Amino acid sequence: MPAIETHNLTKVYHNNAGCKDICLSVSEGQVFGFLGPNGAGKSTFVKTLMGLLYPTGGRAFLLGKPLGDLNVRHRIGYLPELFRYQEWMTGCGLLEFHASLYKMSGKQLKMQVENVLERVGLSGKGKYRIKTYSKGMQQRLGLASALLPNPDLIFLDEPTSALDPVGRREVREIIADLKHEGKTIFLNSHLLSEVEMVCDEVAIIKEGQVVANGNLQELLCSGTEVTIRVNDIREPLIAILRKMNETVHLEGTRITALIDNPVEVPPLVETLVEGGVQIYEVSYKQQSLEELFIRFMKEA
Amino acid sequence: MGPIFRLTLKELLSKKILLVSFILTVIYLVLYGTGLHFINAKGMGDMTEQIVKLMAYSQLISMGLYFASFIVCLFAVFAGVGAISSEVDNGVMISIISKPVRRGEIIVGKFMGYAVMLMLYSAFIYYSIYFLVDIMLDLRLGGMVSGYLLFTLQPLVLLAVTFWGTTFLPTVANGVAVFILYMFGMIGGMIEQIGYAIEKTAAVNVGIVSSLIMPVDTIFRQMINVIFSQTPSLSILNTMGPFMSLKQPSHWMMVYVLIYVLGCVFMATRIFKAKEI
Structure with a gap:
């Protein structure tokens, strides 16, 4: 009950x-x-x-x-x-x-x-x-x-x-x-x-x-940000990545994306490797409750 | 209801209004007693002088009781004016209503607490006057119990109306409204007495209507009737003067008053039950 x-x-x-x-x-x-x-x-x-x-x-x-x-x-x-x-x-x-x-x-x-x-x-x-x-x-x-x-x-x-x-x-x-x-x-x-x-x-x-x-942890994981640091990347490859995950964003040599599950990361990395990009670092950052809260306030 | 009742009594005892009212009442009683002492005409000689003396006494006694009623009625209004509204406004009521207590119990418990305090206060004033008259004028008044019951019914009526008002009016507005209603009843009562004196039916009817809306003056007139009719030396003088009664109110009026009091408390309960805090 x-x-x-x-x-x-x-x-x-x-x-x-x-x-x-x-x-x-x-x-x-x-x-x-x-x-x-x-x-x-x-x-x-x-x-x-x-x-x-x-x-x-x-x-x-x-x-x-x-x-x-x-x-x-x-x-x-x-x-x-x-x-x-x-x-x-x-x-x-x-x-x-x-x-x-x-x-x-x-x-x-x-x-x-x-x-x-x-x-x-x-x-x-x-x-x-x-x-x-x-x-x-x-x-x-x-x-x-x-x-x-x-x-x-x-x-x-x-x-x-x-x-x-x-x-x-x-x-x-x-x-x-x-x-x-x-x-x-x-x-x-x-x-x-x-x-x-x-x-x-x-x-x-x-x-x-x-x-x-x-569940709080599940909600926080749903907005985990992955950051991939690369040597160089061209726009056509970014467009392919965006078709896989629409939150993909490029800042200089850093690619960020929001993922709901870690299994979404390997396909992104494989696409980059096949595109000839060298990968230096892949890191995760779980969003805080404040970031989750602000995200929902902006979206709703 | 018990916890609310006990808390209300404790709260009233802790409030300055009770202390200030008590001090001012004592001052009034001292002044009144002093007046009685100097008016006392012991040893007056012939029949004419005796009658004049008794007429003076009757006016003094009725006047003393009139202003004593005024004091205790004002206390009822000022004490109860924010009984519910102030606690709703300042948030104190939130922590009570969220407990397993019916809203009706809150109203009735508080009303009973105020009523008991008023009855004790009324007893103090009434019996002080009663014994001052006995000591200073050497005159034992009738209506020792029945007179007190009617005396204390006056502030209870005002308390009931005040409680009704405090469930839907802000504190100050409630005080103003009840006070004006009280004055309305007093003036209507005087108009009724004048109407009886000059045999004007319209004036009498005005008084009757006003006493149905606010019956405190009628209760006072009934009290004077009861006291004077049970005091052998004053029984023929209960129709003389502005504080007396040219026509004894009907007993059914007292039944109406009791229904009036219960009705006001019932309405207060109904309104408070539906009130959102």
């Missing part, structure tokens, strides 16, 4: 912004990255799944239950992008309140509050009022709240936006631990380098629609 399953899920506002016909399936135990430029519809999608917005079309299921099921929320944690909490409360007080909303009580509640505070690096800070917290501390508190019910599914919307590099690393380690525990994590993030480090699968959204979706 997928942890998240959406069938043409749509939430469109009056100005036509939002997310449209989103079809996603996130398996249990995965870390799934959801990427897109500002205003693409990432937070709209997550808020629709969390019941903050109502869909205008399509269906979705969380842990096998349809949207709107209240009981399944006992197994879901959520860190919103806009994390604001009652400033007059202490950190512990807020977490105890949130824990009571999950129907936790007594010793279990107090223990779990201490556990999550420690896990997010706020041990000892729970007795202070939230208005004395920095933005980073408030974000950590939000993460602690998301972890309170020991959820099976966790939505993290820009979970490191307010954190320094040390904090970001700590959150990545938390995500890795959660994955190791078999949790499913849905991660909205602008920080592509972080997504690249932790995610198994990604989807890229642009103007409300998914333009790419799949």
